[in-house]
Amino acid sequence: MKSAERAALKSAIKRYTRAKKASKAIALASLIKEGTHTPDGKITTDYGGKASKKRVSNGG
Numbered sequence: 001m002k003s004a005e006r007a008a009l010k011s012a013i014k015r016y017t018r019a020k021k022a023s024k025a026i027a028l029a030s031l032i033k034e035g036t037h038t039p040d041g042k043i044t045t046d047y048g049g050k051a052s053k054k055r056v057s058n059g060g
Contacts, residue, residue, distance in 0.1 A: 001009075020030040031037035036047045043049030 019026075021027055028037065028039075028041060032039055036044060038044055038049075045051050
């Protein structure tokens with residue numbers, strides 16, 4: 001990658017990050033869309049979050 005390409009990529013990443021951090025709601029919506037977070041703000045299990053505990057019936 002050439003220096004000019006690297007600089008352009010860095011600039012694009014900064015613009016993207018700035019836009020996604022504009023507000024808390026925009027940031028969360030972005031993370032949900034990317035699949036890293038759930039709507040309640042927790043990390044998804046695919047990215048190291050804890051699995052929710054489901055109640056299991058013991059048949060009784």
